Amino acid sequence: MSVTETIHPAHPPAFWLRDNCPCAECRDPRTGQKLFQITDLPDGLAIGAVRSGVPAADGSPGLEMRWEPDGHRSVYPQAWLTAHAPGAAPATGAPHAGDGRTEADKETWAAADLAGRIPEAGWDAYIGDRRVRMRTLESVVRLGFVLLRGVPPRDRMVLDVARTFGFVRETNYGELFEVRVEADPNNLAFTGARITPHTDNPYRDPIPTLQLLHCLSNEARGGDSGLVDGFRAAALLRAEDPDAFAVLTRVPVEFAFADARTELRAHRPLIGVDPLGRIREIRFNNRSIGTLHQPAAVVEEFYAAYRSFAELLLRPELQLDFRLAPGDCVVFDNTRLLHARTAFAESGARHLQGAYADLDGLLSTLSVLRRGGDRS
């Protein structure tokens, strides 16, 4: 007997449905993990007898199914079936249409869009108020950054900030890195030079997906900060020069960094897209781009596209300018935002401490905070 029609007009595929069986034999009640292998399911699996009005484990109305040929019994909450059963293609923008990391789930911006409304929070409120913490982390997800104010300008405090939402990613630069003028710098960041908009560590794979910069002092002339939304910039390139955009999503570029103790190398396109072609990841760093090894025709088209994108990234209307004061800590998505700074006098006192962390930890913290709803 085939009764799939009574379940859903689109016939949920049998293996999909069985793989989602919520019973305690199929899914560990302690861990939520599946207890069976997909290979444990019999060939010729099919839905047998179906009974509606059976209460599901959570007490809600459910649909009971007996499976052929093995006689297993599953009870699915009716609401779960309605929400999840495969039918037509999911609508664009539906929660499950992507992984939340692409332009589809972001609010992209140019500088003017954030005039007078830079996303920020005071440290005490962030620590003390769950709703402020939620809004703060949501800004990082939605806009790509947030500015925390009044963070105690203490040595290593940046690590404590990172640990409020995730885990520090240690690298060859250490658990944290000092952004100030060094006597023997292994990176231009540690000089007084101007640094144009870039993402950090493109020569690393996996790349650190979040960066924190905490200002301890900033008395130098110059040394102002800037942020550019790389997703907005890439979308502009796509609109203005679709061929250049396509080239930059396609050609892997070698990024490299080396010093006495380190030699890092990664090959990735400047613009990473998801399987549906949506912008998901920007890597851009003129200092560490290596030698491109491609046929001459590819090299020609890459350099034309690279120059176009680089020019676009320098448009003043894209760059949000601000100045970090002692106690400010900016947290930003290193897969999306480019950061920059103006040159500063090497004699002046400018000292930031930086650290890397990852988006998955921040997103997890935010999801757990959201379980509490809007209560404070």
Next chain:
Amino acid sequence: MSVTETIHPAHPPAFWLRDNCPCAECRDPRTGQKLFQITDLPDGLAIGAVRSGVPAADGSPGLEMRWEPDGHRSVYPQAWLTAHAPGAAPATGAPHAGDGRTEADKETWAAADLAGRIPEAGWDAYIGDRRVRMRTLESVVRLGFVLLRGVPPRDRMVLDVARTFGFVRETNYGELFEVRVEADPNNLAFTGARITPHTDNPYRDPIPTLQLLHCLSNEARGGDSGLVDGFRAAALLRAEDPDAFAVLTRVPVEFAFADARTELRAHRPLIGVDPLGRIREIRFNNRSIGTLHQPAAVVEEFYAAYRSFAELLLRPELQLDFRLAPGDCVVFDNTRLLHARTAFAESGARHLQGAYADLDGLLSTLSVLRRGGDRS
């Protein structure tokens, strides 16, 4: 005057050549980083006068070029031009044809290929001998794993092992995790259950690319270990069922993990390929695969392909079986190898400590070791 013919028959593109100028004005001698923006180069950039026989900065024979229209002067070592100038497509397998992470640069294996030659090293030799250290890390890169023997079976020693080649990736499981029977486990790994071949943490993005498991005691009945080369398995699937392979490279799958303090979610295909279609990343974990949200036709073809791949991964000839003894520490590539264990009696003493780290750190350590050549 156009003299590019005298340089290379394939006409190195001007912007590429100039972007690789090695002079101290273009590239910081202290850091090796580029000092100019690609947008600093003038429109209409072209090679002007060319002079051969000019010594390069490293003293080797070089080619001097004067650039139009800005008059900049570059001297390229002749050997560098020969090795790097874009011409025809780079040969497959050439060092720059890929990023070293795909099947093209690996030695894939079935269990019999490693019979009697499991890659291993004694801890003292590994620590004391640079060549042993090189060979050990090369095994992880080439075969996907190595077994260190005689690692002191001390609490937290696994972190010291990780720090010999890279940086520990802290996660919600901690800096290290205890693999033993827990009273209230949040993961089946922390019970006595059989665990079939899987990769770890597919619900994390970025995923930890290396895993270490250090055995402190193993007196339980059962609890044997197994490793499967996921690249070999995926290549077999491609040979036997190309359509199923294609489906698994294309359909993003949601992986999820949640407990009281954590909620992680990532969407990735089971088989990740590079832009040339080469196998680069395997994610496979029946315990944490979530609900697939795709049109019914995609769900149908995904489940058929998923079952085929899962069956293939269980073929005994693919799985290398071994038993960890106290002091053994296995280090493996979590983007390539699947690991498994047989069930064990929950009453027996079996205790591993695990940690995550990343491939980029290991590859950097190996590159720096190689600078010393073959000297000990």
